[in-house]
Amino acid sequence: MEIRVDISSCTGCSLCKNVCMYDAIEIKGKKAIINENCVFCGACIDICKFKSIEITGLSEAHKDFLQYKGVMVFIEQQSGSIADVSYELLSEGRKLADSLGCQLYGILPGHDLSLSYPEIFSYGTDRLYVIDNEIFENNLDDIYAKALVQVIHKYKPDIFLAGATGFGRTLIPKVAAIIKTGLTADCTALAIDPEKKILLQTRPTFGGNVLATIITRNSRPQMATVRPHVMEKRPVVEGKPSKEGVDGKVEYIELDVSNFKTKYKLISTEKETGQSINLTDYDVIVSGGRGMGGPDNFSLLKELADALGGVVGASRAAVDSNWISYPHQVGQTGKTVNPKIYIACGISGAIQHLAGMQTSDIIIAINKDPDATIFKVANYGIIGDLFDIIPKLIKRIKSGKNVL
Amino acid sequence: MIKIKIIVCIKQVPGTTEIKINPETNTLIREGVETVINPFDTYAIEEGVRLKERLMANPETGQEVEVIAVTMGPQQSESILREAISLGVDRAVLLSDRAFAGADTWATALTLQNAIKKFDDWRLIILGKQTLDGDTGQVGPELAQMFNIPFVGYASNIIEINRSRMIIKRLMDDRYETFEVKLPAAISVGKEINIPRVPSLRGKLKAKNEQIPVWNKDELGLDDEKIGLSGSFTQVVKIFIPKAVYEVKMITGSPDEQAAELYGKLKELNTL
Ligand SMILES: Cc1cc2nc3c(=O)[nH]c(=O)nc-3n(C[C@H](O)[C@H](O)[C@H](O)COP(=O)(O)OP(=O)(O)OC[C@H]3O[C@@H](n4cnc5c(N)ncnc54)[C@H](O)[C@@H]3O)c2cc1C
Ligand SMILES: Nc1ncnc2c1ncn2[C@@H]1O[C@H](COP(=O)(O)O)[C@@H](O)[C@H]1O
Numbered sequence: 001m002e003i004r005v006d007i008s009s010c011t012g013c014s015l016c017k018n019v020c021m022y023d024a025i026e027i028k029g030k031k032a033i034i035n036e037n038c039v040f041c042g043a044c045i046d047i048c049k050f051k052s053i054e055i056t057g058l059s060e061a062h063k064d065f066l067q068y069k070g071v072m073v074f075i076e077q078q079s080g081s082i083a084d085v086s087y088e089l090l091s092e093g094r095k096l097a098d099s100l101g102c103q104l105y106g107i108l109p110g111h112d113l114s115l116s117y118p119e120i121f122s123y124g125t126d127r128l129y130v131i132d133n134e135i136f137e138n139n140l141d142d143i144y145a146k147a148l149v150q151v152i153h154k155y156k157p158d159i160f161l162a163g164a165t166g167f168g169r170t171l172i173p174k175v176a177a178i179i180k181t182g183l184t185a186d187c188t189a190l191a192i193d194p195e196k197k198i199l200l201q202t203r204p205t206f207g208g209n210v211l212a213t214i215i216t217r218n219s220r221p222q223m224a225t226v227r228p229h230v231m232e233k234r235p236v237v238e239g240k241p242s243k244e245g246v247d248g249k250v251e252y253i254e255l256d257v258s259n260f261k262t263k264y265k266l267i268s269t270e271k272e273t274g275q276s277i278n279l280t281d282y283d284v285i286v287s288g289g290r291g292m293g294g295p296d297n298f299s300l301l302k303e304l305a306d307a308l309g310g311v312v313g314a315s316r317a318a319v320d321s322n323w324i325s326y327p328h329q330v331g332q333t334g335k336t337v338n339p340k341i342y343i344a345c346g347i348s349g350a351i352q353h354l355a356g357m358q359t360s361d362i363i364i365a366i367n368k369d370p371d372a373t374i375f376k377v378a379n380y381g382i383i384g385d386l387f388d389i390i391p392k393l394i395k396r397i398k399s400g401k402n403v404l
Numbered sequence: 405m406i407k408i409k410i411i412v413c414i415k416q417v418p419g420t421t422e423i424k425i426n427p428e429t430n431t432l433i434r435e436g437v438e439t440v441i442n443p444f445d446t447y448a449i450e451e452g453v454r455l456k457e458r459l460m461a462n463p464e465t466g467q468e469v470e471v472i473a474v475t476m477g478p479q480q481s482e483s484i485l486r487e488a489i490s491l492g493v494d495r496a497v498l499l500s501d502r503a504f505a506g507a508d509t510w511a512t513a514l515t516l517q518n519a520i521k522k523f524d525d526w527r528l529i530i531l532g533k534q535t536l537d538g539d540t541g542q543v544g545p546e547l548a549q550m551f552n553i554p555f556v557g558y559a560s561n562i563i564e565i566n567r568s569r570m571i572i573k574r575l576m577d578d579r580y581e582t583f584e585v586k587l588p589a590a591i592s593v594g595k596e597i598n599i600p601r602v603p604s605l606r607g608k609l610k611a612k613n614e615q616i617p618v619w620n621k622d623e624l625g626l627d628d629e630k631i632g633l634s635g636s637f638t639q640v641v642k643i644f645i646p647k648a649v650y651e652v653k654m655i656t657g658s659p660d661e662q663a664a665e666l667y668g669k670l671k672e673l674n675t676l
Binding site for chain 2: 001021022023036037038039040041042043046055058141142145165166167169170171173174176177178180181182183184185186200201203204205206210211212213214215216217218219263264265266267268269270271277278280281308326327332333340341362364365375376378379380381382383384385388389390392393395396397
């Protein structure tokens with residue numbers, strides 16, 4: 001396998017050199033030369049106007065995957081409550097299943113969960129497989145991995161989706177490693193290639209600066225984890241289907257769990273103190289940075305967040321100053337979030353911060369520096385002192401008036 | 405005496421700060437050529453060195469500990485191995501072969517596995533929680549699965565450790581979990597676990613003089629179809645720039661007017 005530049009059509013225009021993130025291209029004598037730093041990411045192939053670059057010698061997938069059918073979604077639950085991202089994935093899975101003309105399956109491992117079934121069917125699930133066993137109680141990933149592997153071997157789905165939650169991101173790579181198939185992490189868009197009928201998995205990389213579309217070349221199922229809050233929850237059935245209406249669609253799987261030994265001994269679980277915070281659970285995030293000036297002022301943000309039904313986030317500068325705890329940090333070394341509304345208060349907009357929030361639907365920035373980078377990614381910007389504006393905003397929200 | 409080995413997996417990545425987008429052509433412009441140790445991997449290095457110090461100071465374990473840094477990458481990634489040595493790592497190995505290029509997380513994990521297999525008596529593999537460029541966090545759990553050893557991701561504190569087991573705390577989305585696991589094991593770490601030190605003068609000297617062995621695919625006994633892009637299950641078929649940057653709408657006026665207009669916007673957006 002190699003990457004080649006067609007010398008006759010290459011003009012040495014440097015487009016490829018500029019797009020390459022690995023310094024793998026040099027221009028010598030008006031021709032592009034690709035060196036050993038190349039990682040075959042394909043960015044140069046895409047950008048070249050003269051179609052001069054190609055990867056050759058890569059064996060085409062010849063395997064026959066006809067026995068793999070259907071879209072399967074891993075339904076993640078914690079103490080019986082189902083993660084929102086699972087519903088989002090069922091909605092997305094329905095769309096994919098429709099374009100493939102196949103069935104949508106849910107797989108739900110857990111213990112004593114019957115109450116949560118009906119809602120699963122409002123998103124168009126054709127069939128729900130349930131494995132009810134007490135071994136799932138502590139959410140240990142190696143136990144889950146063994147179970148999912150058996151399920152995948154038995155039902156052979158063509159596509160397998162899971163939420164890119166903390167749990168999903170540790171569990172699913174193990175499953176993929178055992179099955180020996182490809183896995184694409186943290187997808188933000190999924191689609192079916194109309195001709196090849198394969199899954200196109202799109203994900204941000206380089207801190208959200210670039211999107212890459214990835215395919216699973218020569219193995220099945222095509223597995224992907226998907227970021228919470230990216231896909232839309234779209235119920236296809238009005239209200240919750242009745243218990244009777246779904247009974248025929250639920251299948252209990254009996255697994256031989258006698259050899260399901262775990263390698264973990266769970267000693268304790270503590271909720272993060274204060275509010276339980278999983279930033280990605282919220283539609284509104286109100287974040288504060290160094291401009292907050294100190295820990296006490298974060299109560300102002302908390303008040304605003306509460307009024308909006310949201311949660312407080314923070315820049316690293318605020319976390320590093322111990323004004324707020326690390327689980328609140330947004331950014332490259334914190335959480336990646338994409339809420340409906342992100343309000344950045346006293347945050348300058350360093351690239352590492354933007355990496356964690358620039359895919360939010362609506363970004364509102366409040367900063368006293370008109371040149372702050374945060375305004376470059378914001379939909380709405382307010383130049384001013386946050387201590388002037390936020391209290392006034394809270395007042396208005398509380399009184400419900402926007403007339404002066 | 406038996407030496408305990410701790411393996412630290414690190415990767416050289418392009419520093420993100422240098423990526424800019426040319427608004428006219430909507431293409432990436434890289435400014436400068438700087439590459440860095442993947443930021444999370446610096447915590448992996450530090451944790452490896454701290455564990456060594458801890459284990460050696462403990463009379464009960466009283467063992468000799470060696471910290472080894474491993475990276476798979478082009479020749480130029482040798483520089484991050486030297487940096488790791490300056491930070492206290494004992495020695496380093498570079499896995500480099502043209503045929504490794506284009507590896508997805510699976511092929512990366514497999515290559516790392518075959519390298520680590522060559523060491524005996526390793527008890528712990530430490531990885532960063534994710535890379536800047538790959539950004540998947542998959543290499544750790546996949547590697548652990550290949551060895552069939554426990555993997556604790558997002559570790560925030562190693563509470564207790566000896567030759568055969570450890571007690572370790574990790575941060576899941578909204579909770580901390582504390583586990584006891586047997587060694588060998590693999591963990592991934594982020595900034596919560598420690599504050600990396602700066603290189604010492606002695607370290608810098610050692611780093612300068614150290615011979616860093618390079619292992620290619622033959623040394624690892626890996627065929628072409630197992631490694632690099634050929635050995636990968638996934639393949640990038642397209643790289644592109646996200647939606648064009650939109651115009652920001654400025655909300656102006658007195659603080660009162662600004663607050664009022666923002667309130668109106670929030671109402672429009674249905675958050676109230
Ligand atoms: C490897 C690496 C990883 C990193 N990861 C992250 C990460 O995950 N998340 C992250 O956030 N950062 C991260 N950083 C740090 C990042 O580079 C910035 O240092 C940090 O985001 C700055 O935080 P800030 O915007 O709060 O502070 P500053 O940059 O100091 O900005 C403060 C802003 O507040 C404004 N301000 C001050 N007072 C007021 C007021 N009264 N009213 C209105 N505005 C006011 C100022 O104008 C200024 O723009 C990382 C850095 C590195 C090197
Ligand atoms: N090429 C590589 N060489 C050594 N370690 C790597 C390599 N790629 C990834 N890793 C390790 O795996 C972690 C997770 O990487 P990733 O799955 O790419 O996000 C990194 O933080 C490194 O510790």
